[in-house]
Amino acid sequence: MQIPRRTLATLVGLALAAGTVGVVGIVTAAPSHSTDPPLRADAPTAAPAAPVARTAASEATVTLVTGDRLRVSTRPDGTTSVTPLVAPSAGAYTSFVYRGDRYVVPAAAAPYLGSALDVRLFDVSYLVRAKLDDAHARTVPVAVAGSDDTALPATTTDGGTTAVTKKSAGKLGRMLATRWRRGHPGTLPGGGRLTLAHRTGAPALPAAPVLAGTPKARQTLSPNSAGLPFETVTIDAIDRSGNEGTVVGYLQNVDDARLGVLAVAYPGQPAPLALSVPRGTYSFEFSVMDGPADDLSVQSTLVVKPEVPIDGDTSITLDARQGVPYDASVADQPADDIQVDMMTYARSSATGGGVNIQAYGYDGALLLVALHLARQPGAMPAQLFATPTPPVRHGTMNFAAISEVVGSIYGSNPDPRYFLMFPHQGSIPSSLTYRVPAADLTAVHTSMHASPCATCTDDPELLQLVFLPWSQDELGLGALVPLADRVDYRYSSEPSLTVWQSAFNASDGTRRWGPRETLKPGRLDEEFNRGPAVPSPAAPYLQTPSTGLGGAGGTVRASTLTGCGACRQDDDAVLWLQPLGDSDPSHYGAGNPVDENSSVRFWRNGKLALTSDTRVTRRLSPNGVVLPMLATAADYRLDWASIGKHDTEHRVTTSWRFRSGPSDAAAPLPPEETCSPDQSRSCSFLPLLYVTYDLPLDLHDRTTAGAPYTFGFTVAGQQHSTQRATAATVSVSYDDGTTWSDPVGATATGHGRFTATVDQPALADTTGFASLRISAQDADGNAVTQTVIHAYGMS
Incomplete structure (x- = not known):
């Protein structure tokens, strides 16, 4: 899927601010079990849950001020699902949970959040709770400050009350998208700001989430208890050339993630920048770049300082020159093949919750690009770097370097592909140089069958899913393969930690999962899609891969359960x-x-x-x-x-x-x-x-x-x-x-x-x-x- 650069910038920026980004589809969000961080990157870890019987969900249709229509379903257990129905302005959304409410923000509105649009306009939970869903209201009450409301499509004023008419709201969404494309993002015609207004008899408006601010701005996180002291953190950054760097990434409280997970959003902030955070121990996880992140060729280094006590005003320098290179290869690796490298990590607090950057789903892909944690020849940084860290004492810190070696990323791959995993628990290791001998590889021999129908013309795809105790990753580059018996190779430096699963996309558009298993060097045989598709006797895995808006959960609870x-x-x-x-x-x-x-x-x-x-x-x-x-x-x-x-x-x-x-x-x-x-x-x-x-x-x-x-x-x-x-x-x-x-x-x-x-x-x-x-x-x-x-x- 090719994403326009401007669209990519917006989506990734929101991914860093909100934690998840996806395309139009069904959204499934687990109930929140914590008090709310101002910016939520991942839900706290929960115990594995067995499948439970489906119960009736309450459903409502909500039209946003951009004209996007969503079906919001809430089950008695708190599980929320959102299905986009109509998207007049764009086909992508960002979704996050704050204080138990689900927010769904269309791509067209993304550049205007904070500066021109109140993020609460997209709090679908409140809109349902306040009976502003389509079954109860034809308009959304708003307030327009500093701008002429007549310049805003679909906005009307009657008797001193201003509202956006849902029937015409698509015009407002298209206007936002048009101004964005014409180089006027973040401002409404004539300036000003559009906010959600309180409707008489409705519940009080919720507190608005705090979004990452502007360069060198002082950003404040709301304390979770009265009297919690705040301190100023000044972040400086030095890039690999010794110059002032640009940073994109996270600052999170590792005593308790509920006290703060703050994102510095794409395309990054030039150092220095100042933040205001509650006292505590913090983990700094930033990509320090030689230039703005929207230049994908800019060199960067993942700089992590996993445990920094903040008990007063503190200055931190993130020095990219301390990073070590990631350099992996396998014996007899074809010289003409394409190698794509990635680095992922998960950092949680002592009470659970935190940040998980994984190579999975639309949100994961966008975050890897935003943080420059992916390298593709000719399109991304020449090499990946990361700073080694000591083992952590607060919460958990896990890291993995990943490589895929394929003949073609977008074309067919008749020759063997290589999938290499280098996970490390507790820290980023002192060296990221790996040489894999042929004797340590697992040769996976796969036979694939096409479905026997005239209309089954999809090209077959063979992907690898990898589950670590802290993440799930999909190695799907170069997935297109010819319909023939083939051999691919897998390797993990920590085989007992690494659970592999094949996924086969057949010619009839269906996907089949293989078993999840750890591997040893040697040979593995598998065959997909031979014979009719019938009910399977297999017990289903509870950790279900999913992508899209609010898609794959960051934490792997028990991949083989x-x-x-x-x-x-x-x-x-x-x-x-x-x-x-x-x-x-x-x-x-x-x-x-x-x-x-x-x-x-x-x-x-x-x-x-x-x-x-x-x-x-x-x-x-x-x-x-x-x-x-x-x-x-x-x-x-x-x-x-x-x-x-x-x-x-x-x-x-x-x-x-x-x-x-x-x-x-x-x-x-x-x-x-x-x-x-x-x-x-x-x-x-x-x-x-x-x-x-x-x-x-x-x-x-x-x-x-x-x-x-x-x-x-x-x-x-x-x-x-x-x-x-x-x-x-x-x-x-x-x-x-x-x-x-x-x-x-x-x-x-x-x-x-x-x-x-x-x-x-x-x-x-x-x-x-x-x-x-x-x-x-x-x-x-x-x-x-x-x-x-x-x-x-x-x-």
């Missing part, structure tokens, strides 16, 4: 069923089929107890769905039908019949898997049988028509279950399910595995696809019937 996919506690069973399983039972898809592509029905002793037909959309995904179980042992039926999100000819219907009771044996879960809804208690498996296919197919998921076809499949319970099918039958259709062959018994080979042979007609006598229907049961009578339309292609 999973939740039971279908388990029962007392009279509740919680479903976390995963789609897009393939020939590897540990794989599953990113997200679930959207509701319009998925339906669920559930019967108890033959009586319908739950159906998606009663919903307005008549659709539902079995992800976070609670099934009401009977208080005694009973017979159940669960049906899940889904249609491919992009390949709409691929349709899967799975019908489970099973018996379950409250006294069923506890599930033998490993320590890294939890139950729902109460993760502190045991649970029992729902005895659902899953079909995993082992079809001999080419790389386009096709086989040859006009000849007998022998294939295998496994029918077994969910991950960690010992449940296995004992008998199975197979039917096949070559006209997309209009007619089916008679069921034929499959040959059992043990441990739930079966083989079957079907007679395939000539290609002209088919639609070009084969569809499969498999029925199976275990020794206790639990059964499954799965029908897959377009299970594989024929040639």
